[in-house]
Amino acid sequence: MLARAVTQTLVGLEPRKVEVEAHLQPGIPGFAIVGLADRACQEAKHRVRSGVVSASLEWPLNRRITVNLAPAALRKEGSGFDLPISLAILAATRQLPPERLADHASVGELALDGRVRPVAGTLAVAEGARRGGLRRVMCAAESAPEAALAGIEPIPVRHLAEAVAYLRGEIDAPAFEPLSAQELEVQGGADLADVRGQERARRALEIAAAGSHNLLLAGPPGTGKTMLARRLPGILPRLSRHEALEVTRIHSVVGLLPPERPLVTEPPFRSPHHGASAPAVIGGGAAPRPGEVSLAHRGVLLLDELPEFSRSVLEALRQPLEDGVVAVARVGGHALFPARLQLLATMNLCPCGGRGDPAVECGCSAQRLAAYREKLSRALLDRFDLAVAMPRPRALELAAPPGEESAAVRERVVAARQRLYTAPPRRTEEASELLSSAVDRLPLSGRGRVRVARVARSVAALAGSAVVESGHVAEALSYRMPAELPSS
Amino acid sequence: MTEPRVLRRRDAEFPQLLAAIHDPPRELYLRGGGTPEQLSYPAVAIVGARACSGYGRSVARSLARELAAAGLLVVSGMARGIDGEAHRGALEGGGITCAVLGCGIDRDYPAAHAELARRICERGLLVSEYEPGVEPAPWRFPARNRIIAGLCHATVVVEARERSGALITADFALEEGREVLAVPGEITSALSGGTNALLRLGATPVTGAGDVLEVFGLSPAQEVRTSVGSAAESLLRNLREVALTADELVRMTGIDPAQASGALVELELARLITLEDGVYRASV
Numbered sequence: 001m002l003a004r005a006v007t008q009t010l011v012g013l014e015p016r017k018v019e020v021e022a023h024l025q026p027g028i029p030g031f032a033i034v035g036l037a038d039r040a041c042q043e044a045k046h047r048v049r050s051g052v053v054s055a056s057l058e059w060p061l062n063r064r065i066t067v068n069l070a071p072a073a074l075r076k077e078g079s080g081f082d083l084p085i086s087l088a089i090l091a092a093t094r095q096l097p098p099e100r101l102a103d104h105a106s107v108g109e110l111a112l113d114g115r116v117r118p119v120a121g122t123l124a125v126a127e128g129a130r131r132g133g134l135r136r137v138m139c140a141a142e143s144a145p146e147a148a149l150a151g152i153e154p155i156p157v158r159h160l161a162e163a164v165a166y167l168r169g170e171i172d173a174p175a176f177e178p179l180s181a182q183e184l185e186v187q188g189g190a191d192l193a194d195v196r197g198q199e200r201a202r203r204a205l206e207i208a209a210a211g212s213h214n215l216l217l218a219g220p221p222g223t224g225k226t227m228l229a230r231r232l233p234g235i236l237p238r239l240s241r242h243e244a245l246e247v248t249r250i251h252s253v254v255g256l257l258p259p260e261r262p263l264v265t266e267p268p269f270r271s272p273h274h275g276a277s278a279p280a281v282i283g284g285g286a287a288p289r290p291g292e293v294s295l296a297h298r299g300v301l302l303l304d305e306l307p308e309f310s311r312s313v314l315e316a317l318r319q320p321l322e323d324g325v326v327a328v329a330r331v332g333g334h335a336l337f338p339a340r341l342q343l344l345a346t347m348n349l350c351p352c353g354g355r356g357d358p359a360v361e362c363g364c365s366a367q368r369l370a371a372y373r374e375k376l377s378r379a380l381l382d383r384f385d386l387a388v389a390m391p392r393p394r395a396l397e398l399a400a401p402p403g404e405e406s407a408a409v410r411e412r413v414v415a416a417r418q419r420l421y422t423a424p425p426r427r428t429e430e431a432s433e434l435l436s437s438a439v440d441r442l443p444l445s446g447r448g449r450v451r452v453a454r455v456a457r458s459v460a461a462l463a464g465s466a467v468v469e470s471g472h473v474a475e476a477l478s479y480r481m482p483a484e485l486p487s488s
Numbered sequence: 489m490t491e492p493r494v495l496r497r498r499d500a501e502f503p504q505l506l507a508a509i510h511d512p513p514r515e516l517y518l519r520g521g522g523t524p525e526q527l528s529y530p531a532v533a534i535v536g537a538r539a540c541s542g543y544g545r546s547v548a549r550s551l552a553r554e555l556a557a558a559g560l561l562v563v564s565g566m567a568r569g570i571d572g573e574a575h576r577g578a579l580e581g582g583g584i585t586c587a588v589l590g591c592g593i594d595r596d597y598p599a600a601h602a603e604l605a606r607r608i609c610e611r612g613l614l615v616s617e618y619e620p621g622v623e624p625a626p627w628r629f630p631a632r633n634r635i636i637a638g639l640c641h642a643t644v645v646v647e648a649r650e651r652s653g654a655l656i657t658a659d660f661a662l663e664e665g666r667e668v669l670a671v672p673g674e675i676t677s678a679l680s681g682g683t684n685a686l687l688r689l690g691a692t693p694v695t696g697a698g699d700v701l702e703v704f705g706l707s708p709a710q711e712v713r714t715s716v717g718s719a720a721e722s723l724l725r726n727l728r729e730v731a732l733t734a735d736e737l738v739r740m741t742g743i744d745p746a747q748a749s750g751a752l753v754e755l756e757l758a759r760l761i762t763l764e765d766g767v768y769r770a771s772v
Binding site: 198199219349355361362365367369390438442459472475478 | 538539567568569598600677678679733734735738739745746747748749750751752753754756757759763765766767
């Protein structure tokens with residue numbers, strides 16, 4: 001007796017079709033899963049068996065059960081195969097009509113009592129099913145809104161018994177609540193109004209948002225570098241539908257989607273700790289998984305205390321920052337993870353943190369200071385278009401009135417992006433002259449010149465100007481990398 | 489690298505001022521595009537601590553710029569901190585500068601200043617009494633300092649702690665009867681302990697490039713002040729009183745942050761102010 005169910009497995013972010021074949025034959029009772037199944041997948045045996053029994057269905061006794069996950073050469077991992085395996089076995093024992101399985105993809109983990117649990121990556125699985133020509137995907141009820149995003153009809157099931165009843169045609173497809181627009185509304189995050197003073201850094205943040213520039217904030221501890229950085233996503237434009245799906249797919253694969261908000265509509269914000277390893281930040285692993293740079297795709301990656309990150313992480317960052325994509329090659333497969341992100345980094349001006357603080361005397365030796373700064377390679381610092389020194393605000397500044405709210409800043413950013421996209425401002429002759437004289441007079445290389453020109457364009461766009469004037473170039477110059485840091 | 493040139497004490501080009509000190513080096517190795525005669529130009533040493541404040545860096549740089557522009561040879565030790573800023577300032581001023589090394593002439597020490605060494609070499613000189621291959625060692629630096637002081641009519645100490653190596657240079661200068669000047673610092677800052685002690689002992693205080701030029705009987709280079717906008721003028725007026733951050737300036741003058749950033753760059757390009765660690769200072 002043979003039956004087959006269809007599901008999808010993920011290689012990186014890419015879904016691949018997997019046929020789950022169950023074969024029962026008389027003989028010494030046994031249960032084997034073949035087809036490069038990983039540990040979690042092998043343990044499906046126990047969950048499936050308990051689940052089937054708990055659902056008051058019949059477990060085939062005195063049968064030798066072989067489950068093959070085809071293609072057999074493709075590595076499979078995770079607990080999402082529980083549901084298709086149990087359905088294939090039930091179809092093989094004719095407890096449900098086998099032909100019904102042909103047009104349903106299925107994915108889900110089984111609890112020992114037969115309940116169906118959601119698994120990571122449901123969106124990508126549903127997309128794979130749709131591309132494979134299937135019209136329905138059976139999944140846990142919690143995952144249904146997520147699966148629906150793929151443009152396929154989800155069949156939400158809470159329990160294995162419910163799935164079987166539906167496939168037998170005893171009940172209609174259980175209903176599910178599609179996402180309401182209200183649920184997609186954003187709960188207010190941290191607002192820029194909380195930041196008092198630091199006018200220059202706020203301004204730099206706005207310019208960075210408008211032009212998607214990478215930004216470095218340098219200053220002594222406690223000056224609000226991190227506070228400001230966390231408020232960047234709040235002034236970025238919302239994600240378009242297409243971008244939202246891209247981001248949601250990545251977050252889904254890693255299992256980061258909160259069930260109540262299955263569609264990521266706001267630019268994501270990630271801030272890994274500085275102890276993070278290179279695979280955690282860049283992506284990788286035996287079965288390639290997206291790293292923090294990909295989780296920050298279309299959003300913001302904050303590297304707090306940049307020089308504390310290990311050198312290997314910092315150097316590995318350069319490639320995704322340049323290409324917007326991470327290529328992970330492993331023996332088990334090859335995966336591409338998108339990583340088009342805006343990088344935000346903070347650092348102290350010296351290892352002890354005293355520099356730039358009028359109240360403290362820096363006790364760092366010249367060598368220690370140099371070693372701290374030299375940890376950041378020129379090549380990495382070259383990726384930052386803007387740099388702002390944030391000295392400690394004096395009491396006078398803390399008493400300043402609350403700053404402008406994020407919503408108002410976001411409006412300007414959206415308008416500026418629109419302008420940069422449709423009619424990017426061009427430099428006037430005067431502005432070009434200023435730029436050239438700056439190259440002569442300041443330590444500014446050809447590459448630095450390009451960065452300044454790019455920032456000047458964003459400044460002009462924010463001002464609503466059709467041309468880049470010399471004033472815009474001058475402002476852009478004020479955010480260049482400080483001479484103390486190694487940069488070209 | 490081209491073969492370093494050697495200047496022996498009996499050579500006509502050996503700088504007379506250096507030959508006159510208590511224990512002049514037997515020979516000097518030279519590297520760079522400059523000529524040996526440069527070492528006999530009227531020279532000023534600008535020295536100070538390696539770990540220095542933004543104030544020290546700013547003063548060293550703008551002072552060296554003015555003095556080099558006025559035609560003096562700026563001599564220093566190419567160390568981190570004040571020394572490096574002195575060389576950079578002199579280069580910015582379009583003048584000639586000379587670095588005296590405490591290691592073999594073929595070494596760029598510290599390595600971080602390799603690029604600076606290259607720029608000094610374009611028109612100026614690197615000088616050492618040690619043949620190629622000699623490693624830098626702690627005891628070679630005081631010996632190097634006697635050459636710095638020996639080459640110069642005057643030595644300016646910009647910022648130094650109570651027991652800084654820069655004071656050794658000042659001591660050599662005093663022993664040889666050369667002029668010693670010091671830049672006054674905050675009396676509460678340990679970084680200025682050494683310079684303030686020098687002042688108490690009778691060193692000439694430096695309140696501007698003019699004080700140093702006076703020693704040489706020179707007048708400041710004809711000031712061609714670039715005209716700047718009204719916003720920039722207003723910012724500069726505030727900076728002439730005290731060093732401030734951009735945000736403080738914005739608060740004090742009421743100028744819009746975007747405009748202020750532009751005006752500050754205007755002042756920087758006009759060399760009227762310097763920026764260190766986010767703090768702006770008026771140039772000397």
